[in-house]
Amino acid sequence: MSTDHHHIILKPRSGWAALNVKELWEYRDVMYMLALRDVKLRYKQTSLGIIWVILQPLAAGIIFTIIFGKFARMPSDGHPYLLFVFCGLSSWYFFSAAILRAGNSLITDTKLITKVYFPRLLVPLSSTLAVLIDFLVMLILLFLIMFIYQQPYSGTIFLLPIFIFLTILLATGVSLWLSALNVKYRDFIYAMPFLVQIWMFASPVVYATSIIPEKWRIIYALNPVTGIIEGMRLCFLGESSLDSLMFIISLVLSLLIFISGAFYFRRVEREFADII
């Protein structure tokens, strides 16, 4: 039994740490299994089961259509409101569900953190992965709605993978920040639902960016979700308020939040077992 190849040194650590992607890959089974657990648990003992995945966003979309589309007459840049709102909702729904679930993930899995070792990053990552199914379902619904409204596709639909990727990147980045902060400051448990709510109305989910006065657009675009949602609209509707500046801001901020989140997480994770 040769063990020479496996030598670890445990000693006090301080400061920033490398991400250790190799180790994450080695433990990838843990991420799949935790994500699978989350998905299985979510609708256990519900009679509708997996149908809820479709029902929840669909109901939200319809309610938004009635309230904001019909009563409030929010402008949708001339597109059917349901379709318009669904473009935004698909990304937003995944984004908000991911940060809410992943934000609490370490607290929910306290027993794992204090009883066994594996890269802690896998806990929020698996939560995000588990919600990815909902994103997929939303996108399928979106294509269905496109079909129902008999909307023609333009070439911009091929940009879709870019915006899906951006959504996942940003959601993961914010999740890493929130989950790590939540261990130390439990305030986030209570603050997160508000944060999500405010964030939604600060993003063009139920309205179009075009209602924002031109001079405020740049500031508005500093919310990275703006670029993503307008990007989704560009893909499906063939036109939106997305310009290259908005796109670059969104891309750079998402990357920054993701990278800083991962490093912040690595920096504070060694304290988790002691303070959780």
Add this chain to the structure above:
Amino acid sequence: MKDKAIIVEGLGKKYRLGQETKSKRYKTIQEEIINFPKRFLKNLKTDITEFWALKDVSFEVKQGEVLGIIGRNGAGKSTLLKILSRITDPTEGHIDIYGRVGSLLEVGTGFHPELTGRENIYLSGAILGLKRWEINNKFDEIVQFSEIESFLDTPSKHYSSGMYMRLAFSVAAHLEPEILVVDEVLAVGDMAFQKKCLGKMQEVSKDGRTILFVSHDMGAIIRICSRAIIMKDGKTVFDDIPTNAINEYSKLIEDNHQLTTSVYHYESITLDERLKIFKINRVEILNSADGRFTVHWQEAIKLMVEFQISEDILDLVFGFGLKTQTGQYLFVNHCNFQKDLDIEKLLTGRHSIIVECPGFLSPGIYSIVLGAEHNIGHENIFHFESLNLKILEYSIDGMTKGLNLPGYFNIPVQFQILT
């Protein structure tokens, strides 16, 4: 000469006080803001609120060695295992580990009651470090060892606590790391199951793997360990073959008797929440000889055990027994052997039971074994044995006769000389 598996040098772990107390180790932002100016002031003064759970711990473990770690609660055993398992960082010193470490600090890590047995095997297996193909290969073996074949696709919440534990241990037992770190997980489960677990550990050690094993069960330490260390107040104070270590440990307990009062408040051992149907709150010796956990020689042992149960239990069987310091059972007795006692149904809540055992033991230190099981199925719901009782060298009227006789019992024997 065998290679080293673990080298621990000058290891220390400091907790800030308040960080250790369970109630609140995390902060709120409000506190952080309020404490901000205080922190500046505090930095000027020496920080008095720190506590070393481990200090200057150094030892080496060779490959294939089975090292027992003994010591009282709070001696630092669990902290040591947590650092070795990479759950928490040391504050000072370092450890070199040659080989993959698998740790078993709790029965059922990663188990979720809503998932089926099958799903839990895969989930817990992955979390404990098994690859999916390894679980696939060992799946039948795991199921067989756990004896729950027919409930494999039932959600684990419907399992009895015994089944739950058997399955959980089976997954863990099939880990194959080069170094295995085991906390006191065998303190749960019925006797047959404990035997099975120990057997499995012996088997593992014969494969040449290195094991670190924390236990209060001295019998288990003697049976499976090749060496044992004693920990006290965060330090290793003794390191030798198990029999010597246990003798030393008995002396240590005797010198500094575990309890300075006649009342013992139960500290929970690592158990899955689900298994805590039965919880002991307090054990009191009613006829203590000197205000500690002692009774006079030839005096009956009178104990009051206060416990609480988290669900109604039909036909609870309560057990009392005594073990020697080396972990050998002297006897065990159950309350259902007593005809005039009628515990038909115990409701959720607190209860007390009085145990009286005649004084037939020789002077010395014994460990009290308390247990509870469901009469139906004889399923163990509680087992506890790290409470020491000392039988003093003299009786209540000061008699010290027969002290130097060997053996554990003082059984009255009738002699008659025939001429």
